[in-house]
Amino acid sequence: MKKRGFTVVELMTTFVLISVIATLLIKLTISLKELYISGDMKTTLLAKQGTLTDKLKNDLNNNVLTEMNSCGNNCITFVYNTGSKNLKVDKTNKIITYDNYAIKLGKENSFGDIYINKDDYDIGSIVKINISIKNKLLKGDYGINIVHQINDTTTFDSNILTTFNK
Amino acid sequence: MKKKSKGFMLLETLVVSTFIISTLIYLYIQFINLKKSYDISFRYDTIPGLYNLKEVDKFINTNYGYADFINNTDIITNGYTEIYNNNECNINFFSNNNNYCEKLMTSIGAKTILLAKIDLTTTKNNLKNNNPYSNNLYLYIKSINYTTNLNTYLLIIEYNDNTFSNIKIEKEEVN
Numbered sequence: 089m090k091k092r093g094f095t096v097v098e099l100m101t102t103f104v105l106i107s108v109i110a111t112l113l114i115k116l117t118i119s120l121k122e123l124y125i126s127g128d129m130k131t132t133l134l135a136k137q138g139t140l141t142d143k144l145k146n147d148l149n150n151n152v153l154t155e156m157n158s159c160g161n162n163c164i165t166f167v168y169n170t171g172s173k174n175l176k177v178d179k180t181n182k183i184i185t186y187d188n189y190a191i192k193l194g195k196e197n198s199f200g201d202i203y204i205n206k207d208d209y210d211i212g213s214i215v216k217i218n219i220s221i222k223n224k225l226l227k228g229d230y231g232i233n234i235v236h237q238i239n240d241t242t243t244f245d246s247n248i249l250t251t252f253n254k
Numbered sequence: 255m256k257k258k259s260k261g262f263m264l265l266e267t268l269v270v271s272t273f274i275i276s277t278l279i280y281l282y283i284q285f286i287n288l289k290k291s292y293d294i295s296f297r298y299d300t301i302p303g304l305y306n307l308k309e310v311d312k313f314i315n316t317n318y319g320y321a322d323f324i325n326n327t328d329i330i331t332n333g334y335t336e337i338y339n340n341n342e343c344n345i346n347f348f349s350n351n352n353n354y355c356e357k358l359m360t361s362i363g364a365k366t367i368l369l370a371k372i373d374l375t376t377t378k379n380n381l382k383n384n385n386p387y388s389n390n391l392y393l394y395i396k397s398i399n400y401t402t403n404l405n406t407y408l409l410i411i412e413y414n415d416n417t418f419s420n421i422k423i424e425k426e427e428v429n
């Protein structure tokens with residue numbers, strides 16, 4: 089009798105090997121897709137974080153900060169020797185505004201802790217402005233975390249401490 | 255009469271499959287390395303990290319100056335000296351304003367801060383043999399490579415969120 093086609097052993101071996109190859113390929117494809125998506129999200133968030141941090145720190149470092157006042161819930165007015173600028177967080181619409189620059193967060197992002205701290209010492213004060221931004225698909229915080237040292241001559245409206253977290 | 259064989263032999267299947275699997279494993283290893291480098295690119299020298307480290311520089315420069323730090327025995331022998339680690343500012347330098355120092359470091363989220371010579375050869379060798387800090391910090395320091403200028407130093411920081419930054423301390427600041 090003439091034999092045709094594969095034997096059972098050949099078929100099984102081939103099947104097992106193809107399964108291994110397919111699993112590896114699928115894993116690789118999924119990882120590449122995740123890498124692409126997370127990379128895109130991270131880049132967008134970090135660009136926004138960087139731009140806002142850059143603008144705030146440039147103003148804080150290059151001007152004399154004379155006053156910090158509350159301008160409502162989640163809003164601070166920085167009074168510099170060159171003029172005033174507001175930092176405002178709109179939690180509902182997911183928008184952060186500083187002066188005339190605004191960033192809008194995507195729907196997959198949410199705000200975490202928003203607060204401002206001020207600690208006074210003999211040699212000056214340490215002000216920390218924290219606007220935490222989380223992404224449900226990414227680990228870590230992509231928000232604003234600014235620490236600035238000010239001297240005692242800066243007038244600080246203590247109302248900020250209670251209104252910058254509502 | 256010669257036996258006519260049809261289909262693949264087991265040996266043929268094995269050879270081809272081994273070749274394909276090897277290629278895929280090689281691709282996977284390359285991908286893992288790429289992913290590692292990609293992750294690192296988001297953790298090294300971040301913008302907030304650099305600005306917050308600049309605040310440490312401002313604190314040291316305004317209140318102490320760098321002369322005592324760079325003349326310290328540690329930096330001369332080991333290539334680096336510790337500024338902050340384990341939630342404590344180095345008491346040898348910050349006996350004055352220690353509370354302020356610790357509050358500043360906590361506020362910026364610092365885990366470890368070192369001041370090192372810009373030529374990191376000695377620092378890298380010492381940390382390779384005896385590393386009291388995290389392995390990630392060692393890997394970060396290993397990745398730093400500046401053109402040597404003997405009069406320049408580096409402030410190197412590891413943050414609690416596993417990000418890292420460094421800034422140069424310019425010659426005029428040191429003197």
